[in-house]
Amino acid sequence: MKRRTFLLTTAAMTALMPLGVQAESHMSEAIAALYETAKPEGEVTWYVVPMDSETAERVGQKFTELYPGIKVNVVRSTATVAFQRLNQDIDTGVANCDVFTTSSLAHAEDLKGRDLLAAYTPIRKEEVLPAFQGADPEDTYHITTAGPMGIVYNTNDVSAEDAPKNWPDLLDPKWKGKLAIGHPGFSGYVGIWAVKMRELYGWEFFEKLAELEPYVGRSSIDVVTTTAAGETIVGAGPTTSALISAEKGNPVAMLAPTDGLVVISSPSMILKDAPHPEAAKLFMEFLLGTEIAEMTAEQFSTPIRGDVAVREGVIPLGEVTVLSASKEQIIDEVSETAEMFRDTFGI
Missing domain, CATH: 3.40.190.10 (Periplasmic binding protein-like II)
Structure with a gap:
């Protein structure tokens, strides 16, 4: 009986804890606050190029594991196909994509030049290696993979x-x-x-x-x-x-x-008309974070963070x-x- 009372009390206390305390395992207080804002949107759609379909799906699943209640709709294709699809969305006035990760900086610059990107300064912006910081001074896109x-x-x-x-x-x-x-x-x-x-x-x-x-x-x-x-x-x-x-x-x-x-350094960006803008911001933080770097490093990728080691077999740059x-x-x-x-x- 006492054990049951203790567990109920602990659960009640946890519910009353500040967000930053509840999420201390992988969320700072600022990220936790962003998560609470993003959670009601329930999903985020990601057009992604620089990884295979299996890895992209695993990345999406990892995000939902870390941020329950937000599903990732993964749309993986080659760079030209993805960019054509995005432009078809734009031309028809249909907002499908929240976050676009491409393997071409030219795509990012083209979309920026047409004022189609939302400026966002990530909380984790300066956590990545210096070589991958500051790709765009206006923060409309950020390098998230190499x-x-x-x-x-x-x-x-x-x-x-x-x-x-x-x-x-x-x-x-x-x-x-x-x-x-x-x-x-x-x-x-x-x-x-x-x-x-x-x-x-x-x-x-x-x-x-x-x-x-x-x-x-x-x-x-x-x-x-x-x-x-x-x-x-x-x-x-x-x-x-x-x-x-x-x-x-x-x-x-x-x-x-x-x-x-x-x-090849691949940029990610949030569309100005993103249907899930807060979830898109959280997903951008995720793309720059330790958890995805560790997961993709396990899949032999080259991390853009200095606090994540490369797997044996990967050639250090x-x-x-x-x-x-x-x-x-x-x-x-x-x-x-x-x-x-x-x-x-x-x-």
Whole structure:
């Protein structure tokens, strides 16, 4: 009887505690207050590009686990498809998307230029590594993920000794018909990778690549899929997806090219007409927080926070050459490069 009375008393006391005390495990008082404001909205819709569907769904489930009562509607697609869908929403006057996470800063700048983004200064803004802070001085978008592109290969068909060691090694004639790449006209990751290859090696790199008759998928993730299946045996793909595939027992390995991993910083933003604006703010905090960084690091991602360690197998960016595109390159050169790619490859 006394035990029952104690439990009831404890529950009653908990209900009377300040928000910050109740949520001390993963919420500061400010985050807890935001959660209370967001909870009545009940859901948030997330258009997401820079992760596979399985990981995106897990992220959504983690958010609901941490913030009960708020469901995440995950809409995952490639960068171009996601941006087209968002623009169709805008053109028809239908507000579906709350938070948009893309792999292209050009998308963020385009939406900002049309005054379609809500300015929001996250509570956790300065908790991420300095390299990922201050992408937009007006706080209409924030870097929430970073993903490297490296060389992937099928370990059943290619030994570590024979695997390409740098990007030009992909042009070896022995890879003809066995090589996979993504399409810069659809994938933000591939668009930035293509811009950096063009900068380093000129368009001749792609002309030689076309002669090898590569498999061209829409997404960079398609490269990992075909390589794991043995349909192709080498390619340029996302290191995170390659490591996830390898953990599942697929014959896939990845390496950092000696001339540099191409690292893509992906921004997230809240739409000005977001149907669930308070839940969108809370979701932005979540994207910048420790919990998602730990969860995605477990999935071999590269954390943007310094307090989260990389998983074994992930190459720390401080130990390799890193290639990153400037904001100007992303805005001015990705579309042009995609058109040149279509001309060269005929697709």
